[in-house]
Amino acid sequence: MIESSNQAADREPVELHPERPHPARVYDYLLGGNTNFASDRAAAEAGLTVNEGARTTARSNREFLRRAVTFLARDAGVRQFVDVGTGLPTAPNVHETAHAIAPESRVVYTDNDPIVAAHARALLTSEPGTGPTSYLEADLRDPETILAQAHQLLDFTQPIGLLLIAVTHHVDDEDDPHAVVADLVGRLPSGSYLALSQITDEFRPEWHEVSKDFARRGGVLRPRPRASIERFFTGLELVEPGLQVVNRWRPDDTDVYRDLDEGGVSVLGAVARKP
Numbered sequence: 001m002i003e004s005s006n007q008a009a010d011r012e013p014v015e016l017h018p019e020r021p022h023p024a025r026v027y028d029y030l031l032g033g034n035t036n037f038a039s040d041r042a043a044a045e046a047g048l049t050v051n052e053g054a055r056t057t058a059r060s061n062r063e064f065l066r067r068a069v070t071f072l073a074r075d076a077g078v079r080q081f082v083d084v085g086t087g088l089p090t091a092p093n094v095h096e097t098a099h100a101i102a103p104e105s106r107v108v109y110t111d112n113d114p115i116v117a118a119h120a121r122a123l124l125t126s127e128p129g130t131g132p133t134s135y136l137e138a139d140l141r142d143p144e145t146i147l148a149q150a151h152q153l154l155d156f157t158q159p160i161g162l163l164l165i166a167v168t169h170h171v172d173d174e175d176d177p178h179a180v181v182a183d184l185v186g187r188l189p190s191g192s193y194l195a196l197s198q199i200t201d202e203f204r205p206e207w208h209e210v211s212k213d214f215a216r217r218g219g220v221l222r223p224r225p226r227a228s229i230e231r232f233f234t235g236l237e238l239v240e241p242g243l244q245v246v247n248r249w250r251p252d253d254t255d256v257y258r259d260l261d262e263g264g265v266s267v268l269g270a271v272a273r274k275p
Contacts, residue, residue, distance in 0.1 A: 002119065011137065014049075018037040018038075018039060018266065019037075019039055019218075020217060020218035020219065021037075021039045021040045021041055021042070021043035021044075021214070021217050021219045023205050025040035025113065025115065026043050026044045026219075027130070028040070028046045028087065029041050029181065030055045030057075030059070030092065031046055033062050035155070035266075039217065042070035042217070043213065043214060043217050043219065044256075046052055046210075046213045047095045048157055052209060054159070054246065055088065056264055056265065057199070057261065057265055057266055057267055058166075059266050060246055060255075060257035060265045060267065061132055061165065061166050061197055061246055061265075061269070063246070063247070063255050063257060064165070064197055064246035064247070064249055064269050065094070065163065065165045065195075065197075066092060066248065067079070067251070067252065067255070068163070068165075068195040068249075068269070068271050069094055069097040069161070069163070069195075069269060070097060070101065070272070071183075071239070071250065072098075072161040072195065073097070073098045073101040073102050073105060073255075074101045074102075075204070075261065076159075076160035076161075076193060076273075077159075077191060078105075078160070078161040078192075079098075079104055079105045079106065079131070079156060079158070079159075080105070080106050080154045080158050080159070080160045080161065081094055081095075081098060081105065081106070081107045081108070081160065081161045081162075081163060082107075082108045082110070082146065082150050082154070082160060082161070082162050082163065083107060083108070083110070083163040083165075084110050084111075084146060084162070084163065084167060084184075085110070085111055085140060085164065085165065085167030085170070086109040086110060086111040086135075086166055087111065090114065092129060093094055094107050094125060094163065095107040095108070095130075095131075095133050098131075099126070099127070099130045099131065102131075103129065103130040103131065104130070104131045104239055105130075105131045106131040106132055106133070106148075106153055106154055107131070107133045107134075108133070108134050108135075108136070108149060108150045108153055109133060109134070109136075109272075110135065110136050110137070110138045110146055110149070111136045111137065112137060112138065112139040112140075113136065114137065123198045125267070132153060132234045134149065134152070134153050136149045140164070140167055140168075140171060140177075140180060140184075141171065141175055141180055143180065143183050143184045143187070147184070148267065149189055156188075156189055157189060158191075159188075159189060159190075159191035159192045159193065159194045160188050160189065160192045160193075161192065161195065162184060162185065162188060162194050163195050163197070164181065164195070164196040164197075164200070164232075165195065165196070165197050166197050166267065168181065168196065168198045168224075169198050169199040169221055169222050169223060169224065170189055170219075170220050170221060171220070171222070172209075172220050172222060173222060177230075177232075178231050178232060178234075181196070181232050182234070185235075185236070185274060186189070188274055189274075190274060190275060191273065191274065192273070192274045193239075193269070193271055193272065193273050194232070194233065194236060194272050194274070195269070195270075195271045196229075196232050196233070196269060196270065197246050197267050197268065197269030198224055198229045198232070198267065198268060198269070199221070199222075199224070199266060200221040200223055200224060200225065200226060200229060200266055200267065200268045201224065201225060201266075202225055202226050202262070202263040202266075202268070203245075203261075203263040203266055204263045204266045205228065207214075207217070207221075207266060208223060209219050209260065210223075211223060226243065226268060229243065229268050230243055233272045235274075235275075236272035236273060236274055236275075237273045237274075237275060238270055238271075238272045239271045239272060242270055243259075243268055243269070243270040244268065244269065244270065245262045245265045245266075245268060245269075246265060246267045246268065246269040247259075247260050247265050249269055249270065249271075
């Protein structure tokens with residue numbers, strides 16, 4: 001982990017806001033973790049009463065992340081990654097998956113939850129002899145901060161894998177997530193890749209009820225139709241099989257969710273190359 005003890009000491013105290021759910025901690029609960037507050041558990045359980053597939057959605061999405069990183073490291077030869085909206089560490093993490101294929105891989109992690117930061121700095125670290133990792137607290141809507149940190153660790157003359165896994169549906173329409181993603185992708189070198197997944201309302205309109213419940217609790221969850229999710233990949237070359245329900249994106253023998261129907265997953269994802 002690239003962060004000095006002085007940098008850690010200089011960080012200002014942060015507000016955890018345990019009274020309102022945070023996407024990373026809700027996701028942790030749905031994945032079976034225990035780094036969450038009562039507000040996060042309540043939001044997750046409320047979502048499950050409306051859409052009983054929410055837990056499966058989280059787990060199949062995590063498997064998509066593993067397969068996407070595997071493709072990028074093994075098949076596309078990517079050796080640098082920026083994971084925005086990292087969430088709480090859940091094995092295998094991005095650097096573990098990448099290092100198993102290419103030990104020299106470098107990873108920049110970022111999230112906007114201070115609890116994620118505390119765990120990430122302790123757990124998202126490289127083994128000796130492998131490429132370094134770094135972590136910063138930043139929001140997807142702050143590309144300047146994310147890219148400034150990335151420039152410290154990564155070589156922007158070489159391809160980079162930008163991972164936006166289950167993060168854009170936590171950005172409100174008024175914040176123009178398509179423009180935010182386009183801004184980040186636009187700053188990456190040619191030959192880079194975007195891996196993105198997003199909750200969709202194509203198959204289960206009940207997700208709009210979950211969205212309303214999130215709003216009542218002070219959170220943001222915006223399911224979007226296929227056409228809106230496709231817009232995130234404008235100007236990029238989609239890798240086969242294109243935009244798919246995530247459990248159908250290059251499933252392998254280890255994925256127990258590969259045969260679930262579309263409504264049981266309700267997340268669309270794809271990987272695309274920047275020309």
